[in-house]
Amino acid sequence: MTAGGPRIRFDGVGLTLGRTEILRDVRLSVEAGSVHALVGPNGGGKSSLVKALLGQMPHRGRLAIDWPGAPGTVGYVPQSLEFDRGLPMSVEDFMRATTQRRPAFLRRPREGMADIDAALDRVGMADKRLRRMGALSGGERQRVLLAQSLIPNPALLVLDEPMAALDEAGFAVFEHLLRDWRRDGVTVLWVEHDLEAVGRLADRVSGLNRSVLFDGAPREVLAPERLLALFSARPRTAAQENREPADAAALEAAVSAPARPPDGGAHPPLGRMSRSDRRVVQ
Numbered sequence: 187m188t189a190g191g192p193r194i195r196f197d198g199v200g201l202t203l204g205r206t207e208i209l210r211d212v213r214l215s216v217e218a219g220s221v222h223a224l225v226g227p228n229g230g231g232k233s234s235l236v237k238a239l240l241g242q243m244p245h246r247g248r249l250a251i252d253w254p255g256a257p258g259t260v261g262y263v264p265q266s267l268e269f270d271r272g273l274p275m276s277v278e279d280f281m282r283a284t285t286q287r288r289p290a291f292l293r294r295p296r297e298g299m300a301d302i303d304a305a306l307d308r309v310g311m312a313d314k315r316l317r318r319m320g321a322l323s324g325g326e327r328q329r330v331l332l333a334q335s336l337i338p339n340p341a342l343l344v345l346d347e348p349m350a351a352l353d354e355a356g357f358a359v360f361e362h363l364l365r366d367w368r369r370d371g372v373t374v375l376w377v378e379h380d381l382e383a384v385g386r387l388a389d390r391v392s393g394l395n396r397s398v399l400f401d402g403a404p405r406e407v408l409a410p411e412r413l414l415a416l417f418s419a420r421p422r423t424a425a426q427e428n429r430e431p432a433d434a435a436a437l438e439a440a441v442s443a444p445a446r447p448p449d450g451g452a453h454p455p456l457g458r459m460s461r462s463d464r465r466v467v468q
């Protein structure tokens with residue numbers, strides 16, 4: 187159980203690297219204890235924004251984290267982490283290295299292992315603890331990245347495409363974690379391309395393409411026209427405007443599913459966007 191997550195405010199946040207303007211005047215509020223999704227096209231600046239939040243990228247403007255009491259723990263799941271196949275680092279070694287502040291050689295052999303065991307168990311990786319990190323599949327590596335973010339119990343979680351390599355069982359693990367975080371009042375900032383999952387699981391969603399193009403409840407803002415405007419690389423022609431594109435129909439089906447009730451309870455059958463459908467909007 188955690189103390190409750192913070193509120194986050196991005197107030198006129200900008201970022202320019204070299205001659206490239208990556209973020210411009212980003213204004214956004216992430217409410218305490220909410221699951222807030224960030225969606226947008228490739229290169230839209232989502233990872234850069236969360237890295238600015240984590241202090242890994244410079245920024246202009248104001249970025250505030252308002253903790254309800256003393257600052258809590260921030261958990262982070264990066265978009266990807268590559269390991270050489272031959273690197274002699276097991277899952278257990280990786281977990282120990284990422285979940286302690288002291289150098290590994292100063293730690294007693296079993297110190298912290300109960301937490302590591304519990305975290306690996308929650309993501310279904312307990313039986314692969316001795317496997318080398320470089321030998322894991324993409325989905326298994328993703329599960330380990332999720333596991334390391336659970337120690338110590340986070341009050342703020344920043345997730346950068348945590349579902350990218352997960353299979354259906356991995357989705358179920360992630361959804362279970364999300365339910366627990368919501369129950370515990372953890373604030374979750376979640377970069378995601380799976381719009382069906384966002385429509386179903388997020389409390390709020392913001393569309394980012396350099397600046398914020400929309401922000402609101404998924405049911406309200408994930409409308410096909412908005413998404414086409416956000417994800418289209420080129421402006422649409424007049425001819426395209428006059429006919430209903432197949433993409434819009436796919437998007438309509440994907441986002442018309444009812445949102446999950448706040449208590450995480452049962453919901454009616456959902457429309458589902460397949461991975462190939464998702465490619466339509468990327």
Ligand SMILES: Nc1ncnc2c1ncn2[C@@H]1O[C@H](COP(=O)(O)OP(=O)(O)OP(=O)(O)O)[C@@H](O)[C@H]1O
Nearest residue numbers: 203206208226227228229230231232233234235265
């Ligand atoms: N260190 C850097 N130096 C220069 N340009 C960068 C750097 N990091 C990111 N960029 C550029 O910033 C832009 C935004 O990248 P970012 O990774 O934030 O986008 P994203 O929305 O997370 O994309 P994706 O959905 O593909 O993960 C891209 O054009 C990228 O090439």
